Amino acid sequence: xxxxxxxxxxxxxxxxxxxxxxxxxxxxxxxxxxxxxxxxxxxxxxxxxxxxxxxxxxxxxxxxxxxxxxxxxxxxxxxxxxxxxxxxxxxxxxxxxxxxxxxxxxxxxxxxxxxxxxxxxxxxxxxxxxxxxxxxxxxxxxxxxxxxxxxxxxxxxxxxxxxxxxxxxxxxxxxxxxxxxxxxxxxxxxxxxxxxxxxxxxxxxxxxxxxxxxxxxxxxxxxxxxxxxxxxxxxxxxxxxxxxxxxxxxxxxxxxxxxxxxxxxxxxxxxxxxxxxxxxxxxxxxxxxxxxxxxxxxxxxxxxxxxxxxxxxxxxxxxxxxxxxxxxxxxxxxxxxxxxxxxxxxxxxxxxxxxxxxxxxxxxxxxxxxxxxxxxxxxxxxxxxxxxxxxxxxxxxxxxxxxxxxxxxxxxxxxxxxxxxxxxxxxxxxxxxxxxxxxxxxxxxxxxxxxxxxxxxxxxx
Amino acid sequence: xxxxxxxxxxxxxxxxxxxxxxxxxxxxxxxxxxxxxxxxxxxxxxxxxxxxxxxxxxxxxxxxxxxxxxxxxxxxxxxxxxxxxxxxxxxxxxxxxxxxxxxxxxxxxxxxxxxxxxxxxxxxxxxxxxxxxxxxxxxxxxxxxxxxxxxxxxxxxxxxxxxxxxxxxxxxxxxxxxxxxxxxxxxxxxxxxxxxxxxxxxxxxxxxxxxxxxxxxxxxxxxxxxxxxxxxxxxxxxxxxxxxxxxxxxxxxxxxxxxxxxxxxxxxxxxxxxxxxxxxxxxxxxxxxxxxxxxxxxxxxxxxxxxxxxxxxxxxxxxxxxxxxxxxxxxxxxxxxxxxxxxxxxxxxxxxxxxxxxxxxxxxxxxxxxxxxxxxxxxxxxxxxxxxxxxxxxxxx
Numbered sequence: 001x002x003x004x005x006x007x008x009x010x011x012x013x014x015x016x017x018x019x020x021x022x023x024x025x026x027x028x029x030x031x032x033x034x035x036x037x038x039x040x041x042x043x044x045x046x047x048x049x050x051x052x053x054x055x056x057x058x059x060x061x062x063x064x065x066x067x068x069x070x071x072x073x074x075x076x077x078x079x080x081x082x083x084x085x086x087x088x089x090x091x092x093x094x095x096x097x098x099x100x101x102x103x104x105x106x107x108x109x110x111x112x113x114x115x116x117x118x119x120x121x122x123x124x125x126x127x128x129x130x131x132x133x134x135x136x137x138x139x140x141x142x143x144x145x146x147x148x149x150x151x152x153x154x155x156x157x158x159x160x161x162x163x164x165x166x167x168x169x170x171x172x173x174x175x176x177x178x179x180x181x182x183x184x185x186x187x188x189x190x191x192x193x194x195x196x197x198x199x200x201x202x203x204x205x206x207x208x209x210x211x212x213x214x215x216x217x218x219x220x221x222x223x224x225x226x227x228x229x230x231x232x233x234x235x236x237x238x239x240x241x242x243x244x245x246x247x248x249x250x251x252x253x254x255x256x257x258x259x260x261x262x263x264x265x266x267x268x269x270x271x272x273x274x275x276x277x278x279x280x281x282x283x284x285x286x287x288x289x290x291x292x293x294x295x296x297x298x299x300x301x302x303x304x305x306x307x308x309x310x311x312x313x314x315x316x317x318x319x320x321x322x323x324x325x326x327x328x329x330x331x332x333x334x335x336x337x338x339x340x341x342x343x344x345x346x347x348x349x350x351x352x353x354x355x356x357x358x359x360x361x362x363x364x365x366x367x368x369x370x371x372x373x374x375x376x377x378x379x380x381x382x383x384x385x386x387x388x389x390x391x392x393x394x395x396x397x398x399x400x401x402x403x404x405x406x407x408x409x410x411x412x413x414x415x416x417x418x419x420x421x422x423x424x425x426x427x428x429x430x431x432x433x434x435x436x437x438x439x440x441x442x443x444x445x446x447x448x449x450x451x452x453x454x455x456x457x458x459x460x461x
Numbered sequence: 462x463x464x465x466x467x468x469x470x471x472x473x474x475x476x477x478x479x480x481x482x483x484x485x486x487x488x489x490x491x492x493x494x495x496x497x498x499x500x501x502x503x504x505x506x507x508x509x510x511x512x513x514x515x516x517x518x519x520x521x522x523x524x525x526x527x528x529x530x531x532x533x534x535x536x537x538x539x540x541x542x543x544x545x546x547x548x549x550x551x552x553x554x555x556x557x558x559x560x561x562x563x564x565x566x567x568x569x570x571x572x573x574x575x576x577x578x579x580x581x582x583x584x585x586x587x588x589x590x591x592x593x594x595x596x597x598x599x600x601x602x603x604x605x606x607x608x609x610x611x612x613x614x615x616x617x618x619x620x621x622x623x624x625x626x627x628x629x630x631x632x633x634x635x636x637x638x639x640x641x642x643x644x645x646x647x648x649x650x651x652x653x654x655x656x657x658x659x660x661x662x663x664x665x666x667x668x669x670x671x672x673x674x675x676x677x678x679x680x681x682x683x684x685x686x687x688x689x690x691x692x693x694x695x696x697x698x699x700x701x702x703x704x705x706x707x708x709x710x711x712x713x714x715x716x717x718x719x720x721x722x723x724x725x726x727x728x729x730x731x732x733x734x735x736x737x738x739x740x741x742x743x744x745x746x747x748x749x750x751x752x753x754x755x756x757x758x759x760x761x762x763x764x765x766x767x768x769x770x771x772x773x774x775x776x777x778x779x780x781x782x783x784x785x786x787x788x789x790x791x792x793x794x795x796x797x798x799x800x801x802x803x804x805x806x807x808x809x810x811x812x813x814x815x816x817x818x819x820x821x822x823x824x825x826x827x828x829x830x831x832x833x834x835x836x837x838x839x840x841x842x843x844x845x846x847x848x849x850x851x852x853x854x855x856x857x858x
Contacts, residue, residue, distance in 0.1 A: 066701035206789045207508075236507035236728065241772035241785035248781030263702065266731070270774030270783070293776070307706035309731040311758065311773060323710075324703050327671045364657050 019094035021225045021257045022078050022144075024053040025105070028086030029073050033332060043332050047073040049281035050087070052434060057224070060251070060258040062272030062289060064265060064304065068328060070281040072149075075227045075261045079146045080129060089129040091140045097123060142172065145218035149230040151210035155202040161188070161213055162198045168220040187216040191246060208239035212246070219250065225257045232267060244271060265308040269293055277301045280331060280339040283434055287441035297443035299454050300324075300340050322346075326360075336381055337429040338444065341407075346454055348446060352429035353411040354381040361408050369397050383425045394420045468538060469722050470496040470519065470564075470690055475533035477514050477523055484794040488514045490746035491532070493820075496690060498540055501716065501723040503737035503754060505730055507769075509790055511746040512726050516692050519724070520566055521548050521556050537563065540689060562592040565683035569695040571675035575667040581678050582663030585647040588685045593646070600642040646685075654681045654711060673704035677711065684715055691716075694726045709736065730769060734758055742766050745801035746793055748820065752827030762829045762851070764806045800832065808833060811846035 028051075030044035047070045055061050055078075065071045076082040078089065093101060104112070104120045112120065124131040132140060148154035155164055166184045169175045175183050185195045191212040202210055211231060218226050228247070232240040244267065250256060262268050268275060268289070275289040277300060285298035296302040299322060306321040324343040329335055335342055337352015342360060344351065355378060362370040372393035377385040388394040398417045401409060401424070414425045434444045447454045477489040489511040496502045506512045517523050519535050535548040537559065548556060568574035576584055589597055644663070651659035654677045667675055676696060683691055693712065697705035713736060716723055725737060733740055733754050741751035742763065750763040761767045771784035788805040800806070803813040812832055820828040821835060833851045837844040 066703060208789060237730070237769060238507065238772045238786035239789065241774070241783040242787075244774065245781050245783050245785055252781070265702070266774045269776060270778060270780060303703055307703045309706075309709075309729070309735055311731045311734055311770070311775060321706075323707055327673065 018057055019092070020054045020090070020098060021057050021092060022053075022055045022259075023090040023093050023098060023101075024051055024078070024087065025090075026087040027051045027053075027074070027077060027084050027089060029070070029077055029082060030085045045331050046281045046334060047331065048077060048084075049334070050431070051278075051281075051283055053276060053283065053286070055225070055257060055259060056274075057257050058255055059274060060260055060272040062268035062275045063259060063261045063278060064263060064268050064275065065278035066263060066304075066328070068280075068331065069278045070331075071261050071263075071278050072229055074278070075146075075229050075259060078259060079144050079227045080140065081146065083130070090127045091129060091132070091136075091144070093127055097127065101127075142221045143223045144225045144227070145221070145223040146227045147211075147214050147218050147229065147231050150234060151207065151214045152202060154214060155210060157202055160199050160201060164202070164213060165216045165220060168217065172221060174221070183220075184216075187220055188213075190219065190250070191216045192242075206239075207235050208242060211235065211243055215243075215246065215250070219254070222254070224255070225259070227259045227261070229261045230263070231260075233262065233264065240267070247271070265293075265304060266310070277304065280328065280334050282339055282444065283442075284340070284445070285441075285443045286434070287438075287443075291438075291441060297437055297441060297448040297454060298340075298445045299344050299346050299447075302454060303345070336431075338432045338446065346447060347407045349407050349411040349427060350429060350446060351407065351411075352432065353408045353426050355384040355424075355426070356381070357408060358424070358426070361406070365406075366400060369393065369400055372397070382428045383423075386422045386424065388420045388422065391420050394422050397422055467497055468495045469498045469540065470538070470724070471534075471536040472515070472519065473534045473536065475515065475518060475535065476531040477511070477518055478529045478531045479527045480529065481527065481794070486793050487746055487796060488793060489518065490793075492743075492746070492748055493533075494741050494748060494751065496722050496724055498689065498722055499716075499720045500738045501725055501736055503725040503727060503733045503740045504743060505727055505733060505740060505769075506743035507728055507790065509745075509793070510743040512728075512743050513694055515743070516566070516694050516724065516726050519548065519690075519692060520560055520564060522566075537690070539563075558592070561588055561683075561688075562686045563688050564690045564692065565686070565688040566692040566694065567676070567679050567683050567696045570699045571672065571679045572667065572699070574679060575675060577667050580664055580666055581651075581670070582644070582647050585650060585663075585678070585682050585685065586643045588682055589643060589646050592686045597639060597642045597646065600645070650681045650685045651678070653684070654678075654715070656681070672700050673708060676700060676704075676708050680708075680711060680715065684719065684721070687719060688721060690722045690724065692724045692726070695728070697732075698728075712736075730758070730773060742769070745791060745796070747801065747830065748828075749802065749830045750828065751820075752823075752825065756825060756827065762823075762827070762834070763802075763831050764808055764833075765802050768805075800830075808848040810848040812837075812840070812842040813848060816840055816842065 027048060028046070029048040030046050032041045033043040033045060034040065035042045051074060063071045063074065073082060077084050090101060100119065101123055104116055104123065107116060125133045126136055129140070162181065162184050165187055166180045169180055169183055181198065185198060188194060188197055193209065193212055193216070202213070205213065231247070232243050235243060247258070248271070251258060260268060260271050272289050274286065275292045276286040277284045277292070277298065279300050284300045285292060285296065287297070292301060293305060296305060303322045303324050307323070322345045324345070326343045329342065335352060335357065336354050338344070341347045341351035341353065342357050359370070372389045373386050374389055375387040386397070388397060394417060398415060401412060401415055411427045412424060413427050416423045432444050432446060434442045437443050437448045445454055472495065473493050475489055475492045476487065479486040479488055492511070492515055494502070504512045504515065514523060518530065523530070530549050534550070536545050537548055538545050546555065546559065548559065647663060648659045651662055656662050656674065656677055662670065662674070662678070670678065696712065697708050700708060709732070712723070715721065727733065737754040739752065740754040740757045741748050742757070742765065743749065744765050750757060750761065750766045757766065758770065761770055768784065768786040772786060774783055786805050791801055791804060798817055799815060800813045800818050803809045806813065810832070816832060818830040818832050818835065820830045822828055823834070833848045835847070837847045
């Protein structure tokens with residue numbers, strides 16, 4: 001599936017032309033879970049689980065999601081701080097090489113012609129993270145910088161500001177001695193500090209000033225792309241405004257591209273051209289920021305928007321708001337199909353209900369019949385045989401499930417009763433992909449393309 | 462504001478100082494406000510403005526030393542009898558009896574506020590053991606006036622201890638009955654907060670629960686004894702926005718049902734609009750503005766409140782054009798006698814650096830501490846040294 005969204009050309013376009021700074025295809029980061037004395041790998045935390053994304057030059061892509069959704073990990077992968085365990089990350093693809101990359105990727109490796117193979121390996125050595133030549137690797141490292149969330153933890157407490165901000169310059173042999181000091185002073189002035197701050201330690205600064213130092217360090221090598229990982233979430237509102245203004249000013253002056261990671265919808269709405277909403281390792285929705293806010297095409301986006309308290313607006317009527325139920329599922333064993341469906345207010349039978357979801361819903365809705373289950377024999381995520389305490393309990397459960405009008409109840413394909421045994425087979429569902437639903441917009445909700453959209457049935461009728 | 466007789470909590474001229482090697486930090490500096498029964502007062506301010514210290518002072522939870530209650534009183538009125546207690550000067554056993562019973566508190570980080578080594582059931586039982594021992598005994602069919610437990614020994618800290626004592630002192634049947642009564646009370650407190658499976662939650666430890674669930678447990682614990690006043694100190698700051706919305710719905714709902722007054726401490730002005738009846742804005746240890754929440758948000762008068770509201774990014778603000786407040790919060794170690802906001806204020810004039818502005822009462826039940834609303838002759842300053850004047854009549858219109 002192609003990931004190229006038709007981006008309208010908005011925002012400042014840098015001198016180096018258009019194209020993607022970063023292109024991600026099916027990127028995965030799985031952290032192994034080890035157990036026992038032998039530290040055997042028993043599973044994986046799927047922090048990022050198949051993300052397709054492209055970041056256009058000169059624009060700001062906002063990445064929002066709740067804690068644990070994988071947004072920081074995604075930022076780190078893009079910045080090369082964490083290796084991806086699957087998928088490809090491409091750096092600095094202009095439009096023609098992106099087309100080439102997409103054409104070649106579609107061809108299976110063994111049926112590639114000789115010329116195509118040569119082109120592919122050239123493309124990889126120039127642009128693909130992990131296969132880049134040393135020279136290109138250096139360019140990538142210089143051009144992709146990171147601003148961390150906690151400015152205090154990310155500044156070495158035993159180093160002077162001069163050394164902290166000057167270090168990238170020294171590592172890349174850009175400057176030394178007096179020249180270095182002058183360059184550092186220049187950088188400090190760029191971010192609103194001055195030469196008087198050169199010989200101080202991080203603890204002598206306030207939170208806002210520390211974040212300015214972090215930004216100065218990130219800008220030292222004149223990068224074109226900066227990953228901002230919650231740069232203002234530790235700051236007070238009045239200081240946050242200062243930093244946000246500074247970031248916008250720097251972007252306009254230096255033609256920077258930002259990936260702005262945050263959980264604050266107000267900030268992301270203010271800062272970004274494009275918005276990607278993440279939930280449990282996957283992108284739920286992506287599109288131009290204003291459109292995503294005014295007309296969300298994924299229930300999760302709508303819930304986030306409605307949950308965000310605002311200073312103005314018409315949200316005094318709290319009843320119309322969507323709310324999620326339950327808690328975030330375990331990323332070691334995320335739900336099949338749509339990741340949101342067990343908590344979704346508008347879930348459908350085809351969202352990917354599985355045996356585990358069934359137990360959860362039984363446990364909360366009818367704890368009495370849940371407690372009569374004595375044994376479960378699974379045959380895959382969508383089918384299982386339940387052994388009940390007695391025939392009556394089995395009949396009762398059978399009745400309960402067949403009469404259920406919930407999306408889960410309607411997802412049951414076959415249910416058979418045999419004495420105290422109940423066999424149940426649920427509708428099998430593949431992963432639900434992120435698909436284009438409107439010009440420039442993608443959503444991974446089944447309802448997004450349907451008439452009535454993602455609104456609850458009562459609203460749409 | 463201070464005249465009516467219809468109040469529950471009245472903080473009068475409270476000052477809290479902290480002695481440090483570098484000098485005295487005036488964390489709370491002559492703060493006065495009151496909370497009426499059943500209302501929600503939001504105390505808003507940025508990091509280090511003294512809002513949490515104010516909240517803790519109400520419960521007398523500021524550690525002494527280094528803390529010190531330099532002046533003032535925290536008066537709590539018993540709504541039934543009309544008796545007034547000063548939390549700061551009352552004897553400690555009376556303070557302890559009030560905490561958790563008539564004033565309860567929800568803390569910012571539920572992960573830190575719950576005891577990691579006790580099950581949820583045990584922790585909640587403590588509250589009942591401390592404040593509702595008599596009720597539990599009655600429910601268990603034991604006359605609290607009689608029996609070996611008698612008067613004083615009820616004051617065991619934990620219901621667990623309570624149970625053990627009963628086991629020795631009374632018959633086995635009593636012990637079982639008490640256990641059932643405690644469990645019932647805990648169960649109903651938990652299910653009141655919308656916890657779907659209270660029996661399972663009771664036997665789990667805090668680390669087994671999610672952040673939202675822990676905060677629900679905290680709320681259940683706080684509201685267990687039907688307090689008159691609930692102090693919520695940034696109850697949702699550590700939570701995600703979707704969980705925050707549900708917790709706030711819950712607090713709101715509990716308030717509607719029980720008529721608890723809430724003192725809501727937060728740094729987030731956008732939460733205030735949804736929840737608060739009245740709003741008090743703190744800056745550098747002082748209240749700079751207070752009044753009905755919607756009015757203050759609609760037409761803020763103090764330069765700090767104005768700046769704070771303008772600094773919040775919202776739809777329609779052009780990018781990069783946020784009105785940031787220049788500078789940063791001043792140090793509160795032995796601060797000079799001046800308006801603490803003067804160094805960041807655009808209206809700052811000569812008089813602002815030599816006078817502490819007092820809260821000036823204005824029409825519409827609003828108060829502002831800014832010299833722009835003060836008359837030059839009333840504080841004895843040359844009019845040319847004053848910032849540009851605003852007549853209080855302009856505020857209401």
